[in-house]
Amino acid sequence: MATDQLTSPKAPADARPSFGSRVRKLRIDERYLPVLGTMVVLIAMLAIGGSRYENFLTGRVIANVLINNSFLVVIAVGMTFVILTGGIDLSVGAVVALSGCVAAWMFTHGYSAAVAIPLVILVGTVIGLVVGVMVHVFEIQPFIATLAAMFLARGLCYIVAPESIPITDPTIVSLARTRWGTDDGLVITPSGAIALAVVAIAFVTLHYTRFGRTVYAIGGGEQSAKLMGLPVARTKVLVYVISGTCAGLGGLLFAIFSRSGYALTGVGMELDAIAAVVIGGTLLTGGSGFVLGSVLGVLVLGLIQTIITFEGTLSSWWTKIFIGALLLIFVVLQRLLVLRRR
Amino acid sequence: MSSVMSSAGAITRHRLFWPIVALAVLLLACVLKSNTFLNITVLDGHLYGGPIDIVRRSSVLLLVALGMTLVIATRGIDLSVGAVMAIAGAVALSQIAASDNPESLAVVLSAIGSAVLVCLMIGVFNGFLVAVVGIQPIIATLVIMTAGRGIAMLITGGQITTVTSGPYHTIATGYWLGLPVAALIAGFFFLVMALVTRRTALGVLIESVGINPVASRLAGVRARTIIWTVYVLCAFFACVAGFIRSSDIMAADANNAGLFIELDAILAVVIGGTSLAGGKFSLVGTLVGVLVITTLTFSVTILGIPANAVSLFKALVVILVCLLQSPVVRHKLRARRRAVAPAPVEVPA
Numbered sequence A: 001m002a003t004d005q006l007t008s009p010k011a012p013a014d015a016r017p018s019f020g021s022r023v024r025k026l027r028i029d030e031r032y033l034p035v036l037g038t039m040v041v042l043i044a045m046l047a048i049g050g051s052r053y054e055n056f057l058t059g060r061v062i063a064n065v066l067i068n069n070s071f072l073v074v075i076a077v078g079m080t081f082v083i084l085t086g087g088i089d090l091s092v093g094a095v096v097a098l099s100g101c102v103a104a105w106m107f108t109h110g111y112s113a114a115v116a117i118p119l120v121i122l123v124g125t126v127i128g129l130v131v132g133v134m135v136h137v138f139e140i141q142p143f144i145a146t147l148a149a150m151f152l153a154r155g156l157c158y159i160v161a162p163e164s165i166p167i168t169d170p171t172i173v174s175l176a177r178t179r180w181g182t183d184d185g186l187v188i189t190p191s192g193a194i195a196l197a198v199v200a201i202a203f204v205t206l207h208y209t210r211f212g213r214t215v216y217a218i219g220g221g222e223q224s225a226k227l228m229g230l231p232v233a234r235t236k237v238l239v240y241v242i243s244g245t246c247a248g249l250g251g252l253l254f255a256i257f258s259r260s261g262y263a264l265t266g267v268g269m270e271l272d273a274i275a276a277v278v279i280g281g282t283l284l285t286g287g288s289g290f291v292l293g294s295v296l297g298v299l300v301l302g303l304i305q306t307i308i309t310f311e312g313t314l315s316s317w318w319t320k321i322f323i324g325a326l327l328l329i330f331v332v333l334q335r336l337l338v339l340r341r342r
Numbered sequence B: 001m002s003s004v005m006s007s008a009g010a011i012t013r014h015r016l017f018w019p020i021v022a023l024a025v026l027l028l029a030c031v032l033k034s035n036t037f038l039n040i041t042v043l044d045g046h047l048y049g050g051p052i053d054i055v056r057r058s059s060v061l062l063l064v065a066l067g068m069t070l071v072i073a074t075r076g077i078d079l080s081v082g083a084v085m086a087i088a089g090a091v092a093l094s095q096i097a098a099s100d101n102p103e104s105l106a107v108v109l110s111a112i113g114s115a116v117l118v119c120l121m122i123g124v125f126n127g128f129l130v131a132v133v134g135i136q137p138i139i140a141t142l143v144i145m146t147a148g149r150g151i152a153m154l155i156t157g158g159q160i161t162t163v164t165s166g167p168y169h170t171i172a173t174g175y176w177l178g179l180p181v182a183a184l185i186a187g188f189f190f191l192v193m194a195l196v197t198r199r200t201a202l203g204v205l206i207e208s209v210g211i212n213p214v215a216s217r218l219a220g221v222r223a224r225t226i227i228w229t230v231y232v233l234c235a236f237f238a239c240v241a242g243f244i245r246s247s248d249i250m251a252a253d254a255n256n257a258g259l260f261i262e263l264d265a266i267l268a269v270v271i272g273g274t275s276l277a278g279g280k281f282s283l284v285g286t287l288v289g290v291l292v293i294t295t296l297t298f299s300v301t302i303l304g305i306p307a308n309a310v311s312l313f314k315a316l317v318v319i320l321v322c323l324l325q326s327p328v329v330r331h332k333l334r335a336r337r338r339a340v341a342p343a344p345v346e347v348p349a
Helices: A002-006 A019-025 A030-052 A059-068 A070-084 A092-108 A113-136 A142-160 A170-177 A190-208 A210-220 A222-227 A232-258 A269-279 A291-311 A317-341 B002-013 B017-033 B050-073 B081-098 B105-133 B137-156 B166-173 B181-199 B202-211 B213-218 B223-249 B261-271 B283-302 B307-325 B327-340
Strands: B040-043 B046-049
Touching: A030 A291, A030 A317, A059 A070, A059 A190, A059 A291, A070 A092, A070 A190, A070 A210, A070 A232, A070 A269, A070 A291, A092 A113, A092 A142, A092 A232, A092 A269, A113 A142, A113 A170, A113 A232, A113 B307, A142 B261, A142 B307, A170 A232, A190 A210, A190 A232, A190 A291, A210 A222, A210 A232, A222 A232, A269 A291, A269 A317, A269 B137, A291 A317, A317 B105, A317 B137, B017 B283, B017 B307, B046 B050, B050 B081, B050 B181, B050 B202, B050 B223, B050 B261, B050 B283, B081 B105, B081 B137, B081 B166, B081 B223, B081 B261, B105 B137, B105 B166, B105 B223, B166 B181, B166 B223, B181 B202, B181 B223, B181 B283, B202 B213, B202 B223, B213 B223, B261 B283, B261 B307, B283 B307, B307 B327
Parallel strands: none
Antiparallel strands: B040 B046
């Protein structure tokens, strides 16, 4: 917020060696600090888990964190694009449910997986396109536009599948059962592999293409990006299309995971995705952050769940309290970092 | 002729025109479907009927949206209201359940008092994060939104606490002077806030903070205090809404009390013409927005729309109202109107 610009003169920056300058001596780019913070938390959690519980630091547990959260990884990647431009996408949870419902509906009506899978992902793309047009052409705030899309997607869910539909399609079942890996438990499922592929593609797109640079430029300042002649309109619509597509793919992964389509899946998943992105070090004002950070954020959320399961005596609501507390710590730390940088 | 046209133009250009049209269309559809919908009857000294039902049901959303309007006017947003409602119900009902005499008014009042205290503390916490630490409002309040339901479950021990307490039940189901108590509570706070923001400087101060926090601070407005105040107020109104919701079912459901109400409240505020970018706000607009959303939910049953299609119906109405209000569409409509109107006479400079 702009109010803080007035508070900065109170604390002269050169009074004592700031944290930033000490870090600069260590030759670490300040942009990476939030992500490094997430990494430290992740390692600390692994260390705590490993010291408290037997069999915690095994390949099986670590692989399961990724596998059980593969859909969230994909959604968080899409969300990162939107948040980097300074927008937000609240529709992803509902889109996950919608694409799952569409998948279940198509399989019960005898469509083959080769037809159904692309169409299911396309559902997300179309919703993303609708949101992008609402945001860019009609200048509706992203928060409201994606909120409307969320209601729309949930509404369509109930039309497509009023009740939970099981998926018995052989392709999906085999995708759900396949496991590649070693005997000691370090395995990967097709869903996990898809999630990792999405992360790799997103990483390359954001850091090595013109489109990626434009995404960062819009987040840094839309007006400046426009004045620089960057294709702001196209990019702004595209990030919502990407987020929608990722949510559609996430819905497919969730359908594989749960082998059913149900209108109430993914309630609140958008907030998990946003929390993961924020914990991963991306600023909600846009322009700063990394896709890999979001992946780390998802892993942190997944590990909290795992530790609470391992602890056994803690009730499930502690998950929410821990995530909230972690979110608080991270945003306060990020805030301090931004203040120091000024 | 032209003055009639221009005044008609002024009416359709008013930011509340389309929301009021939407409300009128919804009510008209209800009347066409059920002739007796708008009839108000007196039964046991209480008023009954469609409009009274809508007013009673909109009280929870009105309270939440009232606080939300003030927060949004300062460029903020409060996602934690649903969780605050859950905490309010959890604190009040567990205290009543733990007491020896749930029917006593003193017990109910002290339970309400401690719940209000807890909620005010949450408001102070939110305000501290936003106004002092300077975290974006959406993230600052996301913390309580995530952790709040966990805290509420901690208070109720993971159970749905149910109690039987006459005085507490009155909040949602009682009648006073023939009107539902819940609506009277919401109406009272609405009037108080309308008076405070329009008859004192508070309204102008909130708007100035929302339009430009730096400039308003340079002009001597205590931006920090104002922002802090609106978050505390928002938590307080959410707390009262939580009482009404939990009193309605006489149970504190930590998971479902006020679930997604923040989204409905934000929608109501936006439909009422207050921009999420902060600045000018309209409490009357919010009232219209709340009535549109409640009538929308209510009309679904009257119109016989299948329960499955409720969310879709709501989405379509919301998208339509948002599109009609969007700057681009309003500009286009205005341009067309100007093209139809006779060209203005050129005046030499």
